[in-house]
Amino acid sequence: PGPAGPAGPAGPVGPAGSGGPPFSATGPTCNATADGNTDDTVALQACIDAAAVVGGTVHLPAGRYLTSQTLSVPGGVGIQGVGAGNNPLQISQLGSVIVSTGTGPTMRITGSLVSITRCALFDAPHTAAAGIHIVADSALVESIILAEILVYGYTAGVGLRVSATRAGGVAYSSFSNVRIRNAQTGVLLDAGPDVGSFVNSNSFWAGAISGGGFDYGIRVAGPGSVNNNRFDNIVVEPFTSTHGHLVVEGNKSFIEVYGSRFEAAQQDAAVPIIRIGPESRDNVIEAMIGHSWVAVDAHANPLVRVATGKSVAPADPNGNVLLNSDFLMDYRVGDGASPAAGSAAAGVLYWSLSGSPGCTATRQLQAPDDQLYVDHAVLSITVPVGAVCQLSPATGYAVPSHARYATFGAYISGDAPGTAHAIMRGASFKIQGSAHSYNADTSAGKPWAFVGLRVGFQGQTLSPALVLDNSAAGAASTQIVGITAPLLTFGAAIPTAGGETVAALGSTPGRVVWYNVSEPTDPAQPTYVALPRHAALFRLTGEGAVARINHNVNRFPFGSVITLIVEPSATVTFVNSVYLVLRGGPWDPAQSHAIGIVASSAAGTWEEVWRS
Numbered sequence: 001p002g003p004a005g006p007a008g009p010a011g012p013v014g015p016a017g018s019g020g021p022p023f024s025a026t027g028p029t030c031n032a033t034a035d036g037n038t039d040d041t042v043a044l045q046a047c048i049d050a051a052a053v054v055g056g057t058v059h060l061p062a063g064r065y066l067t068s069q070t071l072s073v074p075g076g077v078g079i080q081g082v083g084a085g086n087n088p089l090q091i092s093q094l095g096s097v098i099v100s101t102g103t104g105p106t107m108r109i110t111g112s113l114v115s116i117t118r119c120a121l122f123d124a125p126h127t128a129a130a131g132i133h134i135v136a137d138s139a140l141v142e143s144i145i146l147a148e149i150l151v152y153g154y155t156a157g158v159g160l161r162v163s164a165t166r167a168g169g170v171a172y173s174s175f176s177n178v179r180i181r182n183a184q185t186g187v188l189l190d191a192g193p194d195v196g197s198f199v200n201s202n203s204f205w206a207g208a209i210s211g212g213g214f215d216y217g218i219r220v221a222g223p224g225s226v227n228n229n230r231f232d233n234i235v236v237e238p239f240t241s242t243h244g245h246l247v248v249e250g251n252k253s254f255i256e257v258y259g260s261r262f263e264a265a266q267q268d269a270a271v272p273i274i275r276i277g278p279e280s281r282d283n284v285i286e287a288m289i290g291h292s293w294v295a296v297d298a299h300a301n302p303l304v305r306v307a308t309g310k311s312v313a314p315a316d317p318n319g320n321v322l323l324n325s326d327f328l329m330d331y332r333v334g335d336g337a338s339p340a341a342g343s344a345a346a347g348v349l350y351w352s353l354s355g356s357p358g359c360t361a362t363r364q365l366q367a368p369d370d371q372l373y374v375d376h377a378v379l380s381i382t383v384p385v386g387a388v389c390q391l392s393p394a395t396g397y398a399v400p401s402h403a404r405y406a407t408f409g410a411y412i413s414g415d416a417p418g419t420a421h422a423i424m425r426g427a428s429f430k431i432q433g434s435a436h437s438y439n440a441d442t443s444a445g446k447p448w449a450f451v452g453l454r455v456g457f458q459g460q461t462l463s464p465a466l467v468l469d470n471s472a473a474g475a476a477s478t479q480i481v482g483i484t485a486p487l488l489t490f491g492a493a494i495p496t497a498g499g500e501t502v503a504a505l506g507s508t509p510g511r512v513v514w515y516n517v518s519e520p521t522d523p524a525q526p527t528y529v530a531l532p533r534h535a536a537l538f539r540l541t542g543e544g545a546v547a548r549i550n551h552n553v554n555r556f557p558f559g560s561v562i563t564l565i566v567e568p569s570a571t572v573t574f575v576n577s578v579y580l581v582l583r584g585g586p587w588d589p590a591q592s593h594a595i596g597i598v599a600s601s602a603a604g605t606w607e608e609v610w611r612s
Helices: 041-054
Strands: 034-039 057-059 065-069 071-073 077-080 096-100 104-111 115-123 132-135 141-143 145-165 169-171 172-189 198-200 202-206 208-209 216-222 226-232 235-238 244-249 253-263 274-276 284-290 303-307 330-331 351-355 360-364 378-382 386-392 406-413 418-425 430-432 449-454 463-467 481-488 510-517 537-541 543-546 561-567 572-576 595-599 606-609
Touching: 041 057, 041 065, 041 071, 071 169, 096 104, 115 132, 132 141, 132 169, 132 216, 132 481, 145 169, 145 198, 172 226, 216 226, 216 235, 216 253, 235 244, 244 253, 274 284, 274 303, 378 386, 378 463, 406 418, 406 463, 418 449, 463 481
Parallel strands: 034 065, 057 077, 065 096, 071 104, 077 115, 096 115, 104 132, 115 145, 132 145, 141 169, 145 172, 169 198, 172 202, 172 208, 172 216, 198 226, 202 226, 208 235, 216 244, 226 253, 235 253, 244 274, 253 284, 284 303, 330 510, 510 537, 537 561, 543 572
Antiparallel strands: 351 386, 360 378, 378 481, 386 463, 406 449, 406 481, 418 430, 418 463, 561 595, 595 606
8 A cells, every 4th residue: 555645634522521622520530520510529529639639730621510528629629610690690501610519618629739710619509618718737838829719609708818827827818800709708818827837929910809798808817927918999899898908917927918909888886897906017918999988097007098988097297206317406607515414515505425435525516518308417426446435315205195106216427337216215215226337438428328227016105216336347437427317206107307407296496506795706896697507596695795696697588586695694785777777766685685596687687576
């Protein structure tokens, strides 16, 4: 005979179970019926076990797979259907549907790298504990993928549960387009009862939870660590929920939610749609809500922001409570460096410098190249070799009753290698922040470093401080370290440095300047006073007369109002002229001790407003 001819075209693919793909649920290896009447539990479990041996995938042709027991899915197995059918409001014959008639979870995943896609799970008698339960028991389970799944009718249990116990953990898993309809709890993330278990860093994308029967839409619960789980573009809109559509519980639990919607058309007015437990903090929620309200401690969760006109929660004022945070109060021009009472840091009121012998401070005001903020002075601290210096507020600060966080820090910059850290002390604790290098030469334009820490607690008086350490082995030179713009805020909101020069608590002004009239800036013009423009309150010392104020240089803007107070020990008079118009008549030092004046032009002329 002649040579064989070319191969003919391939014939049609046979139906599932008749030469279908490997590990087809209805094929000869597995022999599931998918008729909705025969119990397929044993067939499906055998198929899953066979796939686990080679890391294979179980294919689910369209049909109803009746199960009476939990299907156990070990690591490395894929389960793939043809879809959930053509009607999300009822279970369709056109999809790959696993019908549960038992009381346990329909599927339990116990290993990593499991993928379940394009199928439906249906709790027909409403008795199952869960649709899919991912559990890490004394082990790490990660990289689970669930996609395009419909979970229907689990009104006695949980649609999707992700849990860890006995120091186990579930992480780095992805759940996309998971649709949960009618359940007691839509999604439950829980770790415990031990605190060493965790469910962290998992992602949920573009799913929906709706229908009836809900106690919870999404529930996050400890006591283990359940945090950094992220929900994006999720819709949670059961008609009502007994405890809330989103509930976060546990002091190690917090959640991230973005671009999502929570709707409850029939919610009990006494039940919030979102409830963040008082022990939970640092939650991040950006969502739309409707027909309800949100219960959250905004001071501990400043990034919970929901769009609704029906309720509102206050946020922290987040003000800097430090007195004299610009280091300008008690700044003395021309009368030496004697500090005011209670101050030991370059005459800066409300601040103290302590530590090793040789720790000293000077204040730089007219050195813009060395300043981070033009309206803040720089304290220049000398730190000798082997020394540890500490700059701290001269008084403690009581924590407001609502606050659960405090943040303290300042900008630093130095001329040699060295480290700095912030500390906070309370009645029962001392916490030290991370060390920062301050090897930054400000004269060369190198950046400042912010050194600080945040602590969480309630009901104590704080004593914060900055510690400059030049005691490391090999330290060879004295260091000059600049410090500016310190802050102390209460609450969890991220603070803003350099933005306030008046304390947020109390009414103490941040800018008072002493000026010695006996030592004028220009000796050739002894009655010409040159005041720094950073202040509005001036205390005058010494002896002499004042006829002109900032006449030639550094003029105040038109409309500026300043107050001049003559100290009791001083002898100062004001001279009436076209440059300083005294509306109250000649100045009598025996009768008057203070005067308020306004800049009546931009040319250095002033007019009296009041005197006392």
